[in-house]
Amino acid sequence: MTIDIAIILTPFIMAALIPIFYRRLRKNMIGWVVLIIPVSLFLLLTTYIPRVAKGEVYSHTYEWIPSFNLNFTTYIDGLSLIFSLLITGVGSLVILYSIFYLSVKESLHHFYCYLLLFMGAMLGVVFSDNLMVLYAFWELTSVSSFLLIAFWHHRKASRAGARKSMTITVSGGVAMLVGFLMLYAMSGTFSIREIINNIDVISGHVLFIPALLLVLFGAFTKSAQFPFHIWLPDAMEAPTPVSSYLHSATMVKAGIYLVARFTPIFGGEMVWFWTITGVGLITLFWGSFNAVRQVDLKAILAYSTVSQLGLIMSLLGLGSVAVYLGYSTETVMYTQATFAALFHLINHSTFKGALFMMVGIVDHEIGTRDIRRLGGLMAILPFTFTIAIIGCFSMAGLPPFNGFLSKEMFFTAVLNITELNIFSIHNIGLLIPIVAWVASVFTFVYCLIIVSKTFLGSMKPDIVEKNPHEAPFGMLLPPFILIGLVITIFFFPNLLGEYILKPAMLSVYPTFPSAEEMTPHISAWHRINTELLMTLGVVVLGIILYRFLKYWSKIYRLFPKQWTLNAIYEKVITSSENISESITKRYMSGHLTHYFVYIYVSFVAIVAGTFIALDAFEWNPTNDAVIENYELILVFVMIFAAVAILFAKSRITTVLLNGVLGYSVAFFFVIFRAPDLALTQLVVESVTTALYLICFKFLAELKPERSTKRVKISNGLISVFVGATVTLIGLTVVNYDKFKSISSYFEDSYNLAGGKNIVNTILGDFRAFDTMLEVVVLFIAGLGVFALIKLKAKKGDVDIEN
Amino acid sequence: MSVKEILEWVAVLLILFGSIVSVISALGLIKLPDVYTRSHAASKSSTFAVLACLLGAFIYFWVVDGYVSIRLILGIIFVFITSPVAGHLICRAAYRANVPLAEGSGEDELKPVLFGGEGVVGSSVDLEEGTEK
Amino acid sequence: MESLMMILIGILVAVATYLVLSRNMIRIILGTALLSHAVHLLILTVGGLKKGDVPLLSQSEGPFTDALPQALILTAIVISFATTAFLLVLAYRTYKTNGSDDLQELRGMPDE
Amino acid sequence: MNNLLVLPLIIPIITAVVLVFLKDHIVLQRIISFITMLFVTVLSFILLNIVQTEGILRLDFSGWLPPFGILFVADSFAMILVLTASVVTTICLLYAFSTIGNRHEKMFFYPFVLFLIAGVNGSFLTGDIFNLFVCFEVMLLASYVLIALGGEKRQLRESLKYVLINVVASWMFLVALAFLYGTVKTLNMAHIAVRVAEAGQDPLLTTVSILFLIVFSLKAGLLLFFWLPGSYSVPPTVVQALFAALLTKVGIYALIRTFTLMFPLQQDVTHTIIGIMAGVTIIAGCMGALSGRDIYTIATYNVIIGVGFILIGLAVGTETAMTGAIYYLIHDMLAKALLFLLVGMMFYITGESVVKKMSGLIKNYPIFGWIFFIVMLALAGIPPLSGFVGKVLIGQGAIEAGSYILLALGFASSIIVLYSLLRIFLASFFGETTISLEDSKPIPKGAYWSFILFTISIVFVGMGAESLAVYVKDAAETLMNPSIYIDAILKG
Amino acid sequence: MFGQFLLNLFIALLWLLLVDEPTPQLTTFFTGFIVGIGILYVMHRFFGTQFYLRKLFKVLYLILLFIKELIISSFSVMRQILFPKLQIKPGIFTYKTNLKGEWEVTTLALLLTLTPGSVVMEVSESGDVFYIHAMDIEESKESVIRSIGKFEKAIMEVTR
Amino acid sequence: MKINDVILRTVVKGVIFIILTLGVYLFFSGHNAPGGGFIGGLVLGSGLVLLYITYDLETVHKKMPFDFKKVAGLGVLLATGSAIGSIFFDAPFLSQTDTYFTFPILGEKHLTTVTVFEAGVALTVIGTLVTIILSISEDE
Amino acid sequence: MKETILLLALILFMVAIALVLYRVIVGPTMPDRAIALDTIGVNLISSIAIVSIILSTTAFLEAILILGILAFIGTIAFSKYIERGVIVERKGDS
């Protein structure tokens, strides 16, 4: 048992133990016990930092299903370390926070169980080298987040949000799985590292682009990229610690992780570049633009998260250019986008985590998150206000907070890219910085909204009545730790760069010779350049827009309500349900005749279709046995009787005619030299007829068929086709004489089985097994008839009985 | 012509005779006016036909193959005994199920006993299709 | 003869199919009865007709007609009988409980 | 030695008949039937392992060498299915003990179940095509009785349809057999394979194979599944579970056998048709599952989706896909049985089958609820549960063969599966609990045991897929190389 | 009566043992049976009953009667079928018999049914009144009643 | 007027022996001539049904108090049992053995386990046939 | 010659069957049909006898007796059905 697997497994083990603890411990203790796990894991992981910084990687393989190359291969490198530190670090803070946030009346054991499951799953995602195992953990994050979102499942909105997130993320996961399978088909391995090593072999494969798109689909759904972001705002129904953990720091970053992880594989493709950059930028814009119109603090943060994820995503897209270009001194500068992405990823986790916790406090203490009902909280929630203002300014990209640094780097990256002359960037390249900038303006606006609408202005009277207090220390501590990081990182960014980001850069660009070159020196202050001017512009325009929000916010009404993405999603779901229902109801009518029609039509279409398409028909009556006159009469008798059944008006007539047919069949058995058959047929036919008569006591007389002429004609046509199919194939079969029958063997029955009646020796010896089972069939039928008659439903018996 | 051959011919002719009788009785089944009269055709002519035929077959097998078929004899006996019973039962059933006698029938001494009415021919129940109550 | 039988079988099948496609349970069950008649003849026919003597070693020296299809038909007859018996009882039980022998009326709606 | 092969069929039959004599001794019936199924399970497992060491086993009944007599053939594929079927039946019996009720028990319920499993096992094991028909009929007759047993209005109505459709299907089977015998003049499946290969699977033989396709599709619910939703929602829960787990699977087994062993040579025709049928089945199944507003409908359409998914494996036809199909078959048998037991239990507890009329069940029945959750994930193919490996391998196979449409349909269907079951979970298990703990009906112990055992097996099939790999791989290899099967029958 | 038959069987068996062939033959048994008949005919008066084969002759007579009636009646039916102009007037009449017991009554009924132009339709509850359908009541009624006595006698010969 | 079934019953009393004898004969003759367990059973079963038709359920049941379900079950057990017997002799399932025994008086006779098997078949057929007919007739 | 006569006889029996079939279909009453069916059975007996001669086999002679038995049972069953609506009565003297 090595450490890496222990890291992944510990949360699961703990999750499994929770029900035990839950019974033994006081309810408020459970959180503290759980807290041990992330904290110790975090500490453990920090010990990896110096070693990984030196360029070491750790990998171990544990066999799971080696037969199909599904092995549990852990892989710790710079990239996975960043994420794992976030997962355990933010995880610790969130659990600490939740101890105070959640009442002991809540089913805490469920909560912590889900949370630990989730944590383990996330660790699994980032530590797995095997695609299938990665996928397994990936889906587990969806599942555990589903449970967390639905934690308050008695609320309708919680359930709806959970369902939406699960549906969308699992769909993405399934697509990603297909992408992984395609990768496997191309490379023959599930190991990401091996695929990276074989990149030359697979990059020309036809499946390469589809695989790329499918993997991206997975990443985009998970990371809430446009247009799949719609699940994230709804997921805010989860308890706030969950939002803060899943929807800011961890789960949504899984998509980012995936994109970063796959950049070495797909990074050289134009499709990759444009898709990620484009989708990222659209998301960035759309998220920030929509955040402004929200009135729920959590919703603002949700859209803000969407937007920030878009930002990080677009940076990864921009950074992928470097993979395409390959290593050279000029191209290294493009890797900085990726550096910025990773940097912003950490920054975002810090300030967004803090902000969510801040909202949680507001919600917890005031009882609402609606900014229309909030205001003036600065006075009563001073610490919370501090968190809010630092978090928001960092998010808005203002100094002296870490967000400023990464935002500047983002601007650098979007500006740099316009100078490239590949992938047709020159055509619309200028749009990239423009969109980035516009989005940043909106970001600034909603940051102002959060701070001012909540904390500034005057308090609403109903809030005053409640006489709210500042949150307890335990709830303030985690956000303050995060805020502390926000500031610390601003002042010591290069420590982060050196120890944490640098090794990760090597993971993204394994072909680049040195990480040193890809690790820029981050400085808070540099000379006045375009980036700084852009930031200034953001601030100025942002303030103006905030001032005049009332006037221009009307543009949101331009978007018709029924055409929002959410509405479309709902419409697609409901209409697909409704259409499915109407189609299904239409053909699954419950009417047996319809089912028979389907069956017969399929029979004719498929069998006769094949028969005709393959041109299999042959007819050669020369080998036929001669037809005697009396046989001809018998044939006519049968046809006459058969057709007469169709027109018979009384059930007795039909049964008698059937008996005539049966007897005629028996006579054919006589003519065709089958004495045993003739005997059996005679008796069975008689007994069957008797059975009909006996049962008629309980049945009604025939009524004329009340079908329309059309139905009758179509049934008639079907019948003729079915009959013709049998006849035509039969005619061909009769002529088929490529093989001699095995039955000549049975003609030696006397010597082999001691019987002179060949048919009987077949039944009693050669194929006695059939006979044995046929007897069983008969027995079942007899017993069944008995049971069916004796076991009648009791009067008034509703089908409750199981 | 040996005895054997004569017997063979006897057999064959018996069979042919039977077949002719059978066709006649079939015609009777079509032609006769009501179920009772038809039952006469069935329980007599048809039975006679089959007995002739079976007897012919019996003789044929005996003469040609030297094969004395007990089964044929049993068959003859069986048909012989059972066919009048069948005729009796069907007529009874028909009568009890109100199947009318043919038009132009004479006296009916059973009707008053069974249905308590006058001994007049032809109850008016329509028996076109089935006789279930 | 084989061709003639095939045509007869086709006609039987067509009639049976038409019956099976009707709405009345008795007609449908009769249809299945006709189907089995047809298929029994079919099995016999594909083995070749009148190609030899009755498959009894005591009766002839051969060649014999193909005995295997005969054995198969025997099994099929028994099974068909067993099924028919059960089917008939099921039909009348259904009729008695549901009060209808019309399959269209026996559709049953999912929301009942 | 090889006589062991017949025991999975003959032991249930003999026990069933013995139980008829013990009509009124219900407890004795329960004990005996359970021990019997346990024995069959253990025995199948032993046989499966013997097959690994000794290769394909065969039992020539009465000692008549193939192709003249009937024989049972145990290859890994057949034995895996026999084992799974026996496991499912054993566990389902546990459920039955506590739920089925005395009236059924006195009306030979256990004998009929045993006959059913005998027919199912026989179908898997037989190496003779006509005997397959007979085994089918044993299974079908038992199923006819089981579905109608109880005499409810709806039950009889749907049973009648079920029986009638199956009678017509059996007729088609006989027609196909007639044509098959008329052409290749033999009944032994290996011998048929040899002769079909000798004739190069000419157009007529391909037509005959398509006829078999229709026949088995009717049983499997491939495209021709119309009978399924109605008939699977009327019998007692445990019967539904057995049906869902076993009946369609026998059809699937027959399809796979037919088109890998006997008619593998015109795949461009046959497998294309199978592929189209599987695709349409999946689409229709998904629409049904989406349209469903009650738990039975959703569950039954999930069966249909499963059928389509497994047969993608066959349509694709690569060894990987076949391996996946076998894994998925095992999974599907276990998970569908559990699903139907759970759905039935929901109905038992609430008296409702409409999703929206139930709410918050998980509060009073936590284990029940979580087991539903697990089976939902397993059916959606979420790792590491039972559906995953099969799904992945079928996907791999589809990619290898370039069957992208089937790939897309298959994988998209797992989302619909999840969605449809999630709807039940969210609406019925989650949500406000309306009934207090005291007022809620207790779930019988036996039912709980069956749930838990099924859940364990689902987790085991997923997590412990490796321990099955040796069997499944061998099964797939045999399917893909029919000569192994043929040689085992005809040479030696 | 039955004792005589058993004795006859015993004699045949005895004969079989006396002949003592390597394998017992059926023909030997028959020979023994015929020998037994001879012995019994000689001895039957000692038993105080009729010779049992006498009954056999009566039975044979009855059977021949049956056959005769059958032939006659089927010809009469055929005549009616083949000559369309022939006027018939069907009807039902009763006949009360002296016969008792199910075997006697049944035999008579069967005989009557085989008689030209008549079918027994009902037997009264008491079992002694026959309701007979006649193809042509005027013709049949008389002929039936005429021959009925002959039948009754023949039957009683056998049964009593 | 009540129905007097005297004719029918009397005749049936006579012919039932022919039918039953024929059934037994067919059962035994199957190995070398047409017949066998199945058809033999059917004829015997039909004979029983004839009795039920001629008389009525109660009367026949009084004289033949069998549970025909169990008769059928016994048949299945006999058929499967004769098949399973071979397992204990290490022969393949269903193996039939046959020998020629020389009996006193009857002479050399061909005896085979097939006969046991066929007896099982016959009993099942009889049992099932009668069960079906009786069950339906008893239904109301 | 004998062959021809036999064939002729067989054809005549078949014709008879075909004629009687008319009565089965047309009825008009159930007893008519029952009689007709009985007659068909009886004619089949004859036909089988002739076919046995033509095929020179005794294999079908059982069929003759069986057919006789069945025709008898069938007719009884029918007449009871016509007369009483049931074939097997539960209690005597109903």
Ligand code: NA
């Ligand atoms: Na049938």
Ligand code: NA
């Ligand atoms: Na008369």
